[in-house]
Amino acid sequence: MKNFLKAAATAAVVFSVLFTSFAHAADKSYTLRLAETWGPNFPIFGDATKNMAEMAEKMSNGRLKIRIDSANRHKAPFGVFDMVKAGQYDMGHSASYYWKGKVPNTLYFTSMPFGMNAQEQWAWFYHGGGMELMQEVYEPHNMLSFPGGNTGNQMGGWFRKEIKTLEDLDGLKMRIPGFAGEVFAEVGVNPTNIPPGELYTALERNTIDAVEWVGPALDLRLGFQQIADYYYTGWHEPATELQFLINKDVWEDLPADLQEVLRVSMRTASYDMLTQSVHANAQAWASIRDEYPNVKVKTFPDDIFKAMVAANEKVLEAYSRDNEQGQRIIKSQQAYLDKTRAYIDISERAYLNTMAELEE
Amino acid sequence: MKNFLKAAATAAVVFSVLFTSFAHAADKSYTLRLAETWGPNFPIFGDATKNMAEMAEKMSNGRLKIRIDSANRHKAPFGVFDMVKAGQYDMGHSASYYWKGKVPNTLYFTSMPFGMNAQEQWAWFYHGGGMELMQEVYEPHNMLSFPGGNTGNQMGGWFRKEIKTLEDLDGLKMRIPGFAGEVFAEVGVNPTNIPPGELYTALERNTIDAVEWVGPALDLRLGFQQIADYYYTGWHEPATELQFLINKDVWEDLPADLQEVLRVSMRTASYDMLTQSVHANAQAWASIRDEYPNVKVKTFPDDIFKAMVAANEKVLEAYSRDNEQGQRIIKSQQAYLDKTRAYIDISERAYLNTMAELEE
Numbered sequence: 001m002k003n004f005l006k007a008a009a010t011a012a013v014v015f016s017v018l019f020t021s022f023a024h025a026a027d028k029s030y031t032l033r034l035a036e037t038w039g040p041n042f043p044i045f046g047d048a049t050k051n052m053a054e055m056a057e058k059m060s061n062g063r064l065k066i067r068i069d070s071a072n073r074h075k076a077p078f079g080v081f082d083m084v085k086a087g088q089y090d091m092g093h094s095a096s097y098y099w100k101g102k103v104p105n106t107l108y109f110t111s112m113p114f115g116m117n118a119q120e121q122w123a124w125f126y127h128g129g130g131m132e133l134m135q136e137v138y139e140p141h142n143m144l145s146f147p148g149g150n151t152g153n154q155m156g157g158w159f160r161k162e163i164k165t166l167e168d169l170d171g172l173k174m175r176i177p178g179f180a181g182e183v184f185a186e187v188g189v190n191p192t193n194i195p196p197g198e199l200y201t202a203l204e205r206n207t208i209d210a211v212e213w214v215g216p217a218l219d220l221r222l223g224f225q226q227i228a229d230y231y232y233t234g235w236h237e238p239a240t241e242l243q244f245l246i247n248k249d250v251w252e253d254l255p256a257d258l259q260e261v262l263r264v265s266m267r268t269a270s271y272d273m274l275t276q277s278v279h280a281n282a283q284a285w286a287s288i289r290d291e292y293p294n295v296k297v298k299t300f301p302d303d304i305f306k307a308m309v310a311a312n313e314k315v316l317e318a319y320s321r322d323n324e325q326g327q328r329i330i331k332s333q334q335a336y337l338d339k340t341r342a343y344i345d346i347s348e349r350a351y352l353n354t355m356a357e358l359e360e
Numbered sequence: 361m362k363n364f365l366k367a368a369a370t371a372a373v374v375f376s377v378l379f380t381s382f383a384h385a386a387d388k389s390y391t392l393r394l395a396e397t398w399g400p401n402f403p404i405f406g407d408a409t410k411n412m413a414e415m416a417e418k419m420s421n422g423r424l425k426i427r428i429d430s431a432n433r434h435k436a437p438f439g440v441f442d443m444v445k446a447g448q449y450d451m452g453h454s455a456s457y458y459w460k461g462k463v464p465n466t467l468y469f470t471s472m473p474f475g476m477n478a479q480e481q482w483a484w485f486y487h488g489g490g491m492e493l494m495q496e497v498y499e500p501h502n503m504l505s506f507p508g509g510n511t512g513n514q515m516g517g518w519f520r521k522e523i524k525t526l527e528d529l530d531g532l533k534m535r536i537p538g539f540a541g542e543v544f545a546e547v548g549v550n551p552t553n554i555p556p557g558e559l560y561t562a563l564e565r566n567t568i569d570a571v572e573w574v575g576p577a578l579d580l581r582l583g584f585q586q587i588a589d590y591y592y593t594g595w596h597e598p599a600t601e602l603q604f605l606i607n608k609d610v611w612e613d614l615p616a617d618l619q620e621v622l623r624v625s626m627r628t629a630s631y632d633m634l635t636q637s638v639h640a641n642a643q644a645w646a647s648i649r650d651e652y653p654n655v656k657v658k659t660f661p662d663d664i665f666k667a668m669v670a671a672n673e674k675v676l677e678a679y680s681r682d683n684e685q686g687q688r689i690i691k692s693q694q695a696y697l698d699k700t701r702a703y704i705d706i707s708e709r710a711y712l713n714t715m716a717e718l719e720e
Contacts, residue, residue, distance in 0.1 A: 055624050059419055061617035114715065117708065119512075119638050126632075127639035152479075153707040216703065233710035257421035264415050264628055271631040272486075278479050279487035281707070282700040289702065297706045305718055340642040341715070342649065343576065346657045347513040347641070348477065349712040350593035355474065356705060358665055 030254060031065040032246075034091035035084070037077045037098070040070040044217065044277055045242060048149035049093045052244070052269035056261050064258050066091065081106075084245045085141050092245035093148055096134075097178055104319065105137045108329045109145065111154075111237040113183055113312045115333065118150045118239040118274055119348075120340040128336040133329050144251055146266045148242035149273030152281065156232030156300070157212035158224040160203070163232070166304055174210040175199060179315070180236035186311030187304070196222065203227055212236070216288060217280035225292045233299045235308065241270070390614060391425040392606075394451035395444070397437045397458070400430040404577065404637055405602060408509035409453045412604070412629035416621050424618050426451065441466075444605045445501050452605035453508055456494075457538060464679065465497045468689045469505065471514075471597040473543055473672045475693065478510045478599040478634055479708075480700040488696040493689050504611055506626045508602035509633030512641065516592030516660070517572035518584040520563070523592070526664055534570040535559060539675070540596035546671030547664070556582065563587055572596070576648060577640035585652040593659045595668065601630070 034053070038045045053066035069089070071077040080092035081099045096109035109130075116124060124130040125147055138145045157176065163169060170188040174181075181191035194202050202208045204227050211228075213219045225231075244266045251259065288295055300308075320326035394413070398405045413426035429449070431437040440452035441459045456469035469490075476484060484490040485507055498505045517536065523529060530548040534541075541551035554562050562568045564587050571588075573579045585591075604626045611619065648655055660668075680686035 055620065058620040059617060059624060061615075114718075117711065119634065122635045123639040123642070126635055153711045155707065215707065231706075233706055233714065235711065235714060238711050255421075257419060260415065260418040264419060264624060268624055268628045268631070271628070274479065275482045275486055278700060278703070279483040282483070282703040285703040285706070286699045297710075299710055299714060302717060305714060309718060339646045340638060343638070343642040343645040344712065345716060346591075346593055346645070347515065347575065349709070349716065350657075350659055351477065351513045351595065351598050352704065352709040353713070354593065354595060354659060354665060355701065356709065357662060358474075358669060 027063070028255075029063045029065065030258060031067055032090040032250065034066050034068050034093060035074045035076070035080050035089040036068060036070055036093040037080055037095070038070060038093075040072055042070070043221075044151070044273060044280060045093075045149065046070070047276060048242060048269045048273040051272055052093075052265045055265040055268060059261050059265070060258060064254075064261055068093075080245065081141070081143075084143055084247050087247050087249065090247050090250040092243075094243055094245065095148075095240070096145060096243045100179070103137065103141065104323065105326045105329060107179060107319070108326070108333065109134045109137070109241070109243065111240040112333065113180055113236045114309060115238055116337050116340065117344070118152055118241070120337060120344065121150075121239045121241060122147070122271075123340060124333065124336045129332055130336075133332060136325070137329075138245075139248070142248045144246050144248055146244045146246075146263070147270040148244040148266065149270050150242070150277070151214055151237075151240040152274055152277050153215075154212075154234050154237040154240055155215050155219065156234045156236065157210050158203070158219070158228035159210040159230040159232060159298075160206075160228050161209065162230050162298065163300060163304065165301070166307055169304065172210060173208045174212065175202070175208050176210075176212040176236070179319075180212070182315050183236065183308060183312045186315060187307050200224065200227070214240075215277070215281045216284035217277065220284040220288060225288050225295050229294050229296055230298050231288075231295050233297065235300070235305065242273070244269075387423070388615075389423050389425065390618060391427055392450040392610065394426050394428050394453060395434045395436070395440050395449040396428060396430055396453040397440055397455070398430060398453075400432055402430070403581075404511070404633060404640060405453075405509065406430070407636060408602060408629045408633040411632055412453075412625045415625040415628060419625070420618060420621050424614075424621055428453075440605065441501070441503075444503055444607050447607050447609065450607050450610040452603075454603055454605065455508075455600070456505060456603045460539070463497065463501065464683065465686045465689060467539060467679070468686070468693065469494045469497070469601070469603065471600040472693065473540055473596045474669060475598055476697050476700065477704070478512055478601070480697060480704065481510075481599045481601060482507070482631075483700060484693065484696045489692055490696075493692060496685070497689075498605075499608070502608045504606050504608055506604040506606075506623070507630040508604040508626065509630050510602070510637070511574055511597075511600040512634055512637050513575075514572075514594050514597040514600055515575050515579065516594045516596065517570050518563070518579070518588035519570040519590040519592060519658075520566075520588050521569065522590050522658060523660060523664065525661070526667055529664065532570060533568045534572065535562070535568050536570075536572040536596070539679075540572070542675050543596065543668060543672045546675060547667045560584065560587070574600075575637070575641045576644035577637065580644040580648060585648050585655050589654050589656055590658050591648075591655050593657065595660070595665065602633070604629075 036049050049068050056064045078098055080094040083089045084092040096106045099106040134145050173190045175194050176184055176191050177193045184191050199211055200223050203211050396409050409428050416424045438458055440454040443449045444452040456466045459466040494505050533550045535554050536544055536551045537553045545551050559571055560583050563571050
């Protein structure tokens with residue numbers, strides 16, 4: 001009896017050790033803190049972050065939780081890069097081109113004027129060497145970057161007057177930030193940046209003559225269709241891809257299964273965002289067409305586009321001068337675009353044009 | 361001492377029970393058997409199945425394994441529906457329109473002539489009621505169906521002679537199966553079905569005059585570019601979406617975390633397949649352009665398309681007559697297409713046309 005009890009006691013210890021170590025391996029939970037550039041409940045962009053976090057938590061049965069802080073909490077919408085790099089946050093949701101003032105070659109991983117569309121860009125990221133180039137840019141900053149959601153082709157903006165010639169652009173005051181603003185400046189536009197909350201009033205009071213935002217779904221909420229009649233088709237951001245950032249130490253600390261859970265959740269959220277964008281833009285555009293017959297869709301004339309293509313090349317050349325890595329990224333993107341566009345032209349574009357002609 | 365030992369023994373039992381039930385919950389593994397319609401290592405289509413299985417296994421840390429049987433094993437490429445329904449296989453990878461002879465309303469969940477493109481169709485599935493309609497069709501057969509990978513816009517086929525008028529289609533012998541074949545038959549084409557392995561010889565020996573397959577990547581392997589000069593743009597399958605099937609009992613037996621692992625793996629594999637298709641088609645089309653200068657891309661003239669639109673409406677009307685559910689699905693798709701296409705026209709199509717004009 002004594003031996004039996006002794007054995008039982010030993011067993012208890014063994015079980016206890018086994019249980020603890022097993023529970024440790026299969027049950028260790030991770031809570032990652034994510035800072036997003038957007039305010040709370042920002043439509044579509046913010047949905048991508050939530051979608052990613054929900055997939056990761058459900059698929060891991062709660063072992064991987066992502067706590068999202070919107071800009072109202074961390075107060076640093078354009079500090080996401082620095083905060084994730086320094087480990088103040090484990091992850092970020094933002095857009096790569098926001099960091100071009102800090103790390104010039106981050107510019108190339110969001111969308112480029114006259115560049116790839118969303119499908120072409122994903123093909124470049126996942127099959128054309130794009131992911132490898134992006135990691136090459138981010139690794140020295142102790143971070144990994146992943147595609148974080150695509151808006152699809154962005155609209156060229158709302159104009160109060162029709163743009164018929166290059167002269168019409170001369171001195172035009174337009175809200176268009178970033179690289180596209182620099183290109184527009186080359187053809188005479190006076191680009192300005194104004195906080196979103198003040199855009200409607202600025203346009204209404206002629207403080208600005210035109211405003212570029214995103215596309216019907218997000219534009220509709222700001223009300224530009226009430227005060228601008230001309231809605232121009234896009235050229236400057238054909239496939240804006242947001243970005244998930246993760247601190248490299250945090251990434252490497254995750255077990256392989258949770259790395260895969262996170263990798264797949266991010267990739268799916270990126271794809272899902274374009275699906276949601278197409279839906280939301282289609283609904284919003286139907287509302288604008290129904291309720292604002294004043295709105296006319298226009299495309300810039302060819303000579304304006306030709307001037308902008310030249311301006312884009314000039315700005316890009318100056319931007320990447322003496323920058324071997326930047327030139328390599330541009331070359332990779334242009335070679336990839338040449339091939340994919342030749343195919344997209346005979347498939348997707350030909351089909352859409354056939355259908356449009358049948359409608360006429 | 362005796363009390364201590366008694367307590368220890370009790371603890372051992374408690375630990376043992378705890379350990380067993382914990383291990384049971386967190387460690388129970390599932391191996392699902394999947395039958396795919398394709399032969400082993402079939403490019404792109406077969407890669408989608410493997411991609412899905414790999415994601416599921418890695419994300420679940422091996423708790424969810426999917427064993428793939430290709431057609432050479434199960435010998436029933438078009439028996440996938442029946443085998444999954446009966447539980448002989450847990451899952452399938454195939455295409456919904458293959459089952460139209462068995463369950464007519466399965467036709468609508470792959471791609472329809474003059475229908476939605478891939479992005480529009482995903483928006484319809486996930487935001488426009490498409491998934492709900494698909495489950496309504498599949499649930500009586502004790503299965504769930506999920507999007508399983510998109511080919512993108514399929515090409516209209518290889519023709520040995522240029523098609524200039526409707527008369528040129530009269531009596532033309534063409535390999536074009538399924539619903540599109542029925543539409544083509546209405547405008548005088550003589551559709552035939554020939555096994556893939558015999559297509560090249562049939563075209564070379566004029567047993568057939570034309571052949572529709574998929575797109576550059578898969579077409580190139582069959583060699584049609586060597587013997588046909590005219591490659592027509594598409595109209596009949598603008599967004600062919602493959603299908604994952606799962607037996608409903610098997611699905612319901614999975615714990616919630618593994619259901620989500622499977623759901624996300626399938627959705628991601630579906631998106632990933634279009635990304636891979638764009639890449640592979642772009643590479644293949646570049647090869648065809650370089651090595652076969654004889655190949656000319658053509659689009660059918662408008663009067664042929666108008667006749668095919670009318671034929672499509674006629675065949676569809678006959679097909680869905682006295683079928684409330686079918687009519688409801690058609691209506692949902694058409695209403696959704698009207699809205700999304702109006703948006704795609706001012707965004708994606710406008711951009712692609714702008715770029716094409718600048719190239720000229």
